[in-house]
Amino acid sequence: MKKTPIYVEISIQAEMERLWRYTQDPTLHRQWDLRFTDITYLKRRPGEPQRFLYETRIGFGLKISGTGESAGNVFQDTGDRVSSLKFATNHPLSVIREGRGYWKYSESETGITFMTQYDYDTRYGRLGRLADMAFRPLLGWATAWSFDALKIWLEKGLHPRLLFQKTLVYWLVCLLFSFVWIYQGLVPKLIMAHPGEISMLSAFTGGRFHPETLLRLIGLAEVMVGVLWLYPVRKRKWFLLHIVLLVLLSASAGMADIASFAEPFNPVVLNAALIILSVIGYVSACGIPNAGNTIRKRR
Numbered sequence: 001m002k003k004t005p006i007y008v009e010i011s012i013q014a015e016m017e018r019l020w021r022y023t024q025d026p027t028l029h030r031q032w033d034l035r036f037t038d039i040t041y042l043k044r045r046p047g048e049p050q051r052f053l054y055e056t057r058i059g060f061g062l063k064i065s066g067t068g069e070s071a072g073n074v075f076q077d078t079g080d081r082v083s084s085l086k087f088a089t090n091h092p093l094s095v096i097r098e099g100r101g102y103w104k105y106s107e108s109e110t111g112i113t114f115m116t117q118y119d120y121d122t123r124y125g126r127l128g129r130l131a132d133m134a135f136r137p138l139l140g141w142a143t144a145w146s147f148d149a150l151k152i153w154l155e156k157g158l159h160p161r162l163l164f165q166k167t168l169v170y171w172l173v174c175l176l177f178s179f180v181w182i183y184q185g186l187v188p189k190l191i192m193a194h195p196g197e198i199s200m201l202s203a204f205t206g207g208r209f210h211p212e213t214l215l216r217l218i219g220l221a222e223v224m225v226g227v228l229w230l231y232p233v234r235k236r237k238w239f240l241l242h243i244v245l246l247v248l249l250s251a252s253a254g255m256a257d258i259a260s261f262a263e264p265f266n267p268v269v270l271n272a273a274l275i276i277l278s279v280i281g282y283v284s285a286c287g288i289p290n291a292g293n294t295i296r297k298r299r
Contacts, residue, residue, distance in 0.1 A: 181222050
């Protein structure tokens with residue numbers, strides 16, 4: 001299967017020198033790039049490529065380290081700049097064996113077009129190529145997210161650490177909502193057909209519909225809502241719709257059986273907690289980096 005090089009492009013409103021410094025200075029670079037935890041430049045003689053060491057923490061106290069070298073060039077006629085890159089690692093946990101690529105900086109009417117393209121060879125033969133089918137899209141997403149984080153940092157002054165924290169809160173809320181809706185759809189409706197759910201539906205519809213059939217349909221709808229919370233699109237407005245939906249569901253539960261509001265973990269308690277989490281999700285979703293804001297294919 002033919003490999004597709006990773007390509008990411010974004011337009012940034014910043015001075016060329018400032019963008020160059022934020023991408024070439026290792027102290028600044030590691031603050032916005034998800035792919036690296038640490039970058040250390042090694043000493044070099046004049047005219048030699050810049051060699052460096054890099055580390056990436058992958059959790060549970062584990063980290064992958066490697067080496068690389070870069071060289072920057074300035075094209076006087078156009079003002080464009082290019083920084084070429086080679087990198088390699090012999091770490092046994094790394095799918096990557098060695099790779100190469102470039103960063104390019106081009107002046108345009110909308111700012112500076114900052115782009116990268118890189119590719120790499122894998123280790124472990126067929127097994128490594130199979131693992132790369134999942135790893136390569138993840139690495140491409142991390143590159144694109146990092147480029148948008150850099151753009152926000154340069155244009156709005158929001159540090160990538162804050163952006164990462166907001167993104168983490170945002171996705172934790174989305175994951176929680178996904179779990180709640182899928183669980184509520186599967187367990188008490190599709191799998192168990194809880195008597196309390198059936199009784200509430202019968203009271204609400206006045207017996208005009210078969211309650212068990214209606215319960216299954218509602219369960220399927222709730223599972224679909226849960227799956228949608230995992231869909232990687234902008235969801236900020238979804239949180240507002242979610243609040244409206246929760247208020248309507250609470251009112252419907254009260255109309256069907258007001259006594260349910262006195263039970264432990266009743267609809268008021270559950271929905272109030274979900275509404276507060278919706279507000280947190282709405283606030284955290286404002287201005288977070290999005291890999292979809294970049295161009296992922298060469299034009």
